[in-house]
Amino acid sequence: MACWPTGPARSATGSVGRAFAGFSRRTNVMVAEQFAKIMKASGAVALNIGEVLPARPFLEAAGEYLGARMVFLEGSSNVRRCLTPDLTIAACLARIHASDDDPSGRFWYSGNVFRESEDESLVIKRRDIGMELIGEDSSPEAHLGMCDLWWRLLPGKVQEQVRVYVDDRDMFAMLLEDLAVAGPLRRRLLAAYNRPDQLRAMINGGMEPRPSTHLNIAKMAVTLGVDKGMEFLANWVNTQSDGVTVGRSLEEICDRLWMLGELEAAGGLDESQTTVLTNFLALECPMANLPSLLAERQIKVGGRLLELIKAYAEEAGQMNWEPERLIFRPANAERLDYYSGFSFQAVTKNRERVFAGGRYDGLMEQLGGTAMPAYGGSINLDVLEALS
Structure with missing residues (x-):
């Protein structure tokens, strides 16, 4: 000791x-x-x-x-x-x-x-x-x-x-490595580890692939430019309560939304993986x-x-x-x-x-x-x- x-x-x-x-x-x-x-x-x-x-x-x-x-x-x-x-x-x-x-x-x-x-x-x-x-x-x-x-x-x-x-x-x-969880999905689960409620919701929800709203929002913000893009993002986040704009520049927000978009569409957990992670x-x-x-x-x-x-x-x-x-x-x-x-x-x-x-x-x-x-x-x- x-x-x-x-x-x-x-x-x-x-x-x-x-x-x-x-x-x-x-x-x-x-x-x-x-x-x-x-x-x-x-x-x-x-x-x-x-x-x-x-x-x-x-x-x-x-x-x-x-x-x-x-x-x-x-x-x-x-x-x-x-x-x-x-x-x-x-x-x-x-x-x-x-x-x-x-x-x-x-x-x-x-x-x-x-x-x-x-x-x-x-x-x-x-x-x-x-x-x-x-x-x-x-x-x-x-x-x-x-x-x-x-x-x-x-x-x-x-x-x-x-x-x-x-x-x-x-x-x-x-444990994620032992379960052969896919790389992008593994990164997102690890990123959520210090947010227990979010982590458990992600696992129990099955992480099914779905089209990413985040990805489209990021693209639209870039197209609108800095001032209008920032205003657009702030209005959208206020309705979604995602909190991704707190203290971040437009570039940082877009990077984060791109990441979320990529990972949400990365694939899901199978039943056995979900069971092991939930039990752990x-x-x-x-x-x-x-x-x-x-x-x-x-x-x-x-x-x-x-x-x-x-x-x-x-x-x-x-x-x-x-x-x-x-x-x-x-x-x-x-x-x-x-x-x-x-x-x-x-x-x-x-x-x-x-x-x-x-x-x-x-x-x-x-x-x-x-x-x-x-x-x-x-x-x-x-x-x-x-x-x-």
């Missing part, structure tokens, strides 16, 4: 919350201080992240879900700006634009995140602390080691209210028990996928946690497009997110930097304080 230096000692049950008993200081302050000590001891470098940044990188990297909740700022500049809605993207941008030549390394930060509420009635501000491991290869051991780090920072009272849900998109990709996405169990549950439900998986599942289960079995606190649940990530593999989130029964993170191997390159693996996570100090 991957570990971090100077973390608080565990009790026999794996809970470290008793270490916080008797303190009168606010829990979130103590956790932030303990986290800073661990980061410094591990050699991580502190990043300063601003609260106002260019909007375009967030729109391009995170997708429509975040774009619809960003807080944009008015100004005379040609560069559209926003209040920082995501600290992982902000941290990667800070490293890409740093003066040193090598953006890789271990980095940590504290900062504010700003997003509109889902009904757009107010701006929600939260305080996070987080870390990003840029340029470090990841593995089941490293992934669950990061979960363990965040878990050990939680007071026992909070641990009792939380379950940590974990997933790895690579498992789904390997319905799995939810302690991570250590995943291999036995697959056998029990007669879900056959290929060699590479089985090896990955066993590696996670073995690591989970070595963690000093109650098994029901670490749960495997597919299509589990927050709806952000940049997650590319492992993801985790610790939530309460009321769906309050305490900490979360994952792997995003393509993000640095997408933001204009050098391609390299990366993963990280953060903890919501405001939720932590409320639960304490």
Whole structure:
């Protein structure tokens, strides 16, 4: 199990919350201080992240879900700006634009995140602390080691209210490969993986080939030109609620619609493929028990996928946690497009997110930097304080 230096000692049950008993200081302050000590001891470098940044990188990297909740700022500049809605993207941008030549390394930060509420009635501000491991290869051991780090920072009272849900998109990709799902259709299913409701609807709907409205709309927009084309697209999307215009130029919108058009006409899943994918996405169990549950439900998986599942289960079995606190649940990530593999989130029964993170191997390159693996996570100090 991957570990971090100077973390608080565990009790026999794996809970470290008793270490916080008797303190009168606010829990979130103590956790932030303990986290800073661990980061410094591990050699991580502190990043300063601003609260106002260019909007375009967030729109391009995170997708429509975040774009619809960003807080944009008015100004005379040609560069559209926003209040920082995501600290992982902000941290990667800070490293890409740093003066040193090598953006890789271990980095940590504290900062504010700003997003509109889902009904757009107010701006929600939260305080996070987080870390990003840029340029470090990841593995089941490293992934669950990061979960363990965040878990050990939680007071026992909070641990009792939380379950940590974990997933790895690579498992789904390997399963699609084992099932011989056609290439274009496979890409679209993977693209929808961080949108669980959409993904399940696509699978259960059978993905039958049909003429693409998207393709015709894209062609018409190009013919109309930039101004009229943009107006035409906006009116059409408002009626369809597809959200594809959020923060995108006409060219970007047309590219996205062309992609959707191509993939919608690419062919469907057969009955056996649909059954296997549906059964896989319905799995939810302690991570250590995943291999036995697959056998029990007669879900056959290929060699590479089985090896990955066993590696996670073995690591989970070595963690000093109650098994029901670490749960495997597919299509589990927050709806952000940049997650590319492992993801985790610790939530309460009321769906309050305490900490979360994952792997995003393509993000640095997408933001204009050098391609390299990366993963990280953060903890919501405001939720932590409320639960304490």
